[in-house]
Amino acid sequence: MSLRERKKLATWRAIRTAALRLFEERGYEAVSVEQIAAAADVSRATFFNYFASKEAVVFDQDPEEQDAWRALMDQRPADEPLWESLSAIMTGFTERLADRMPLQRRLKAQSPALAQSTQDFGARFRDDLHTWALARAGADDEMTALLQLNLVQAATSTAYQAWRTEEGFDVFLQRLDQCLRSVGEGVGHPKAAAHPDTGVYTMEEGRSATISR
Amino acid sequence: MSLRERKKLATWRAIRTAALRLFEERGYEAVSVEQIAAAADVSRATFFNYFASKEAVVFDQDPEEQDAWRALMDQRPADEPLWESLSAIMTGFTERLADRMPLQRRLKAQSPALAQSTQDFGARFRDDLHTWALARAGADDEMTALLQLNLVQAATSTAYQAWRTEEGFDVFLQRLDQCLRSVGEGVGHPKAAAHPDTGVYTMEEGRSATISR
DNA sequence: TTCGAACTCTAGACCGCGTCTAATTATCGA
DNA sequence: TCGATAATTAGACGCGGTCTAGAGTTCGAA
Numbered sequence: 001m002s003l004r005e006r007k008k009l010a011t012w013r014a015i016r017t018a019a020l021r022l023f024e025e026r027g028y029e030a031v032s033v034e035q036i037a038a039a040a041d042v043s044r045a046t047f048f049n050y051f052a053s054k055e056a057v058v059f060d061q062d063p064e065e066q067d068a069w070r071a072l073m074d075q076r077p078a079d080e081p082l083w084e085s086l087s088a089i090m091t092g093f094t095e096r097l098a099d100r101m102p103l104q105r106r107l108k109a110q111s112p113a114l115a116q117s118t119q120d121f122g123a124r125f126r127d128d129l130h131t132w133a134l135a136r137a138g139a140d141d142e143m144t145a146l147l148q149l150n151l152v153q154a155a156t157s158t159a160y161q162a163w164r165t166e167e168g169f170d171v172f173l174q175r176l177d178q179c180l181r182s183v184g185e186g187v188g189h190p191k192a193a194a195h196p197d198t199g200v201y202t203m204e205e206g207r208s209a210t211i212s213r
Numbered sequence: 214m215s216l217r218e219r220k221k222l223a224t225w226r227a228i229r230t231a232a233l234r235l236f237e238e239r240g241y242e243a244v245s246v247e248q249i250a251a252a253a254d255v256s257r258a259t260f261f262n263y264f265a266s267k268e269a270v271v272f273d274q275d276p277e278e279q280d281a282w283r284a285l286m287d288q289r290p291a292d293e294p295l296w297e298s299l300s301a302i303m304t305g306f307t308e309r310l311a312d313r314m315p316l317q318r319r320l321k322a323q324s325p326a327l328a329q330s331t332q333d334f335g336a337r338f339r340d341d342l343h344t345w346a347l348a349r350a351g352a353d354d355e356m357t358a359l360l361q362l363n364l365v366q367a368a369t370s371t372a373y374q375a376w377r378t379e380e381g382f383d384v385f386l387q388r389l390d391q392c393l394r395s396v397g398e399g400v401g402h403p404k405a406a407a408h409p410d411t412g413v414y415t416m417e418e419g420r421s422a423t424i425s426r
Numbered sequence: 427t428t429c430g431a432a433c434t435c436t437a438g439a440c441c442g443c444g445t446c447t448a449a450t451t452a453t454c455g456a
Numbered sequence: 457t458c459g460a461t462a463a464t465t466a467g468a469c470g471c472g473g474t475c476t477a478g479a480g481t482t483c484g485a486a
Contacts, residue, residue, distance in 0.1 A: 002482085002483080003481095003482065003483090004433075004434085004481090004482060004483080007434090007481095007482090008434085011434095011435095032470085032471065032472085033471080033472065033473085034471085042435080042436090043435065043436045043437070044436090044437090044473095045435070045436060045437080045438095045474095045475095046434085046435055046436075048472090048473065048474080049434080049435080052473095053472080053473075054471095054472070054473090142375070143371070143375045143388070143391075143392075144395075146371050146374055146375055147367070147368070147371040147392055147395060147396070150367035150368070150370055150371045150374075151364065151367050151396065153367065154360070154363035154364050154366065154367035155360070155363070157363055158356070158359050158360040158363045161359055161363075162355070162356045162359055175356070178356075179356075179360055182360060183360070183364065183396070183399070184399055185399045186396070186397055186398045186399025215453085215454080216452095216453065216454090217452085217453060217454075217462075217463085220452090220453090220463090221463085224463095245441090245442060245443085246442075246443070246444090247442085255464080255465090256464065256465050256466070257465090257466090258445095258446095258464070258465060258466075258467095259463080259464055259465075261443090261444065261445080262463075262464080265444090266443080266444075267442095267443070267444090
């Protein structure tokens, strides 16, 4: 790693940590890019060299994170069904977010501007997952791959939305697992079977499969 | 309908039509709010009285549309499974967008700023659907309702993403139907059955259910 | 070690979105 | 007809995001 690269990474992290600190102290909207830049000892222009927008500093991933999720994708066996691969990768990815998700959640709860942004965590991860899934599926299955990408995304954001502030991160992960399974099995079956192994699925008369909270 | 209300609706429509015309002529980014306001014969401030943002003028629904989708929701039988209701409502809603979706699509294709916005069509519709589904499901099923909301959303945007420029609107609707069925039946079953009625589902060895394009 | 190429940082100007205020005008109900 | 209420407006402001020109830094090859 050259000096240039090391400096670059250091600057990236300096900007981000300064920004997150200020955001937490004063709130997202109350902090301007200028203040972030000043706190990180760089110019405003440099901030925009590193982050495409003010939001990006909240949602972008540390460059080294990218290697981690790439590894996650590579280690899925080639003959595994796509849905299982996607579920496993997404689970693995979110597990590594244990530290940062609570902060993001706090900021989002506090700032309408951030809350509205659908930039949940890692647009870059989504992009990577997208290209990975399309490459894996082959041209014929393009729409299937697309659908499953959107579904794994939907499952994740469902678990995220249902995640209460007072609940621990493990509760989130558990819900994510529930959602992924539920989607995999189909949500339109009135006669969904209970799962003896987990016991999280219940059945109601004339309703779709439900998930106990 | 009072004079005030009639005038208000007229102004709303004047702003919107002026905006869409300009956008189509010159492109989204090349048109400023000031120019829209001038073309609609109102002040810039009035524009922001009617639309929360420049994007909103592309995505907001005509106030009378709201009545239409409310009717869609009300006419679903109370004992229908939630997933079927959601599918039917979403299908009915999108069918009424036949005119406007192609334009939105063109604008999005042309403007990165719009494309990135996840404000697909009708944040307001989504909100209404949200409250409707939660009221319908009752407190116990909150997470199930949430999940199904996100899934119907995912199915719709999948069909949208797979929709090529040269294809007609009916192709989009057909794909939407495929996606909704596929989600309802579960996407994680390697042994998905072919559907004799539509013939759109195929089966592949060791893969999830696939949908032919 | 030197030197030019390539990269990075920076100040500063600029544009447009979105907010706010205070004042003017139009509609309403009685 | 008149007071209350709502809609419209000009104008100023802050901030995010872009761009340019130039200064400073790192790199690799001679």
